Amino acid sequence: MDSVITVRQLCVRSRDKTLVGPVSFSLEHGSTTGLCGPSGAGKSTVLRALVDLLPRGLTREGDLQVLDRTIAPGKGDADLRAKIVLVPQTPVVFGGSILDNALFGLRHVLRASREVLRERAEQALHEAGLWKEVADRLDSPAANLSAGQRQRLCLARALALEPAGLLLDEPTSALDERSRDTVEQSIAALHGRRAVLLVSHDPAQVERLCDTTVHLDQPVAAASPAAVS
Numbered sequence: 001m002d003s004v005i006t007v008r009q010l011c012v013r014s015r016d017k018t019l020v021g022p023v024s025f026s027l028e029h030g031s032t033t034g035l036c037g038p039s040g041a042g043k044s045t046v047l048r049a050l051v052d053l054l055p056r057g058l059t060r061e062g063d064l065q066v067l068d069r070t071i072a073p074g075k076g077d078a079d080l081r082a083k084i085v086l087v088p089q090t091p092v093v094f095g096g097s098i099l100d101n102a103l104f105g106l107r108h109v110l111r112a113s114r115e116v117l118r119e120r121a122e123q124a125l126h127e128a129g130l131w132k133e134v135a136d137r138l139d140s141p142a143a144n145l146s147a148g149q150r151q152r153l154c155l156a157r158a159l160a161l162e163p164a165g166l167l168l169d170e171p172t173s174a175l176d177e178r179s180r181d182t183v184e185q186s187i188a189a190l191h192g193r194r195a196v197l198l199v200s201h202d203p204a205q206v207e208r209l210c211d212t213t214v215h216l217d218q219p220v221a222a223a224s225p226a227a228v229s
């Protein structure tokens with residue numbers, strides 16, 4: 001299989017502490033990898049490091065390769081973030097319609113006619129498993145969607161970019177069982193098509209969805225507020 005992301009000896013440090021790592025792993029095309037570990041172990045921080053979007057005051061060390069391109073710290077760009085897309089834990093739904101939300105992001109990376117953009121957005125809604133529920137109301141406010149539908153809308157927005165890798169930060173942690181199952185079905189459908197890194201606290205979910213698991217075993221000491229600028 002082809003590697004989409006490879007990290008070697010990745011560490012994230014604040015001014016005076018190592019918050020994460022060293023950790024090494026690779027995400028293969030078509031595979032789903034679980035990223036597990038106790039609260040505070042650094043799972044969200046790893047995801048942000050992979051798209052080179054660490055908060056100010058934190059630095060990355062070690063090698064990061066995305067599709068054979070080496071990403072030096074601070075050198076991540078729009079191209080990287082269209083290839084590797086981070087879907088945060090809390091779905092961010094913008095004002096505007098369901099279609100506007102699915103198109104957000106895509107509009108910035110693809111110069112194409114409205115028809116082509118719309119086609120890509122609709123395809124992404126299919127891929128995220130939301131199409132049947134929204135096909136007849138694409139122009140309705142996205143704010144009216146349920147929590148599970150919002151999560152899948154964020155997934156669709158990410159998929160519209162046709163990324164090689166998707167980083168999902170606890171996508172079902174705030175959902176009831178039924179919505180969780182629906183979101184899980186959408187994630188399962190990505191298998192074989194994208195490299196997915198799934199942060200999850202739920203071993204059963206990891207068992208259901210993932211081919212392989214990366215453990216961040218060591219809880220790490222938080223940086224003191226004084227250490228962060």
Ligand SMILES: Nc1ncnc2c1ncn2[C@@H]1O[C@H](COP(=O)(O)OP(=O)(O)OP(=O)(O)O)[C@@H](O)[C@H]1O
Pocket residue numbers: 014019037038039040041042043044045046055056057058220221222223228
């Ligand atoms: N901007 C920051 N400055 C200093 N320390 C930070 C910063 N962001 C995160 N940390 C610290 O890094 C460590 C890892 O945090 P992170 O949120 O990545 O953990 P997590 O494994 O995702 O936790 P959870 O499972 O609770 O979401 C924690 O100790 C946290 O306090």
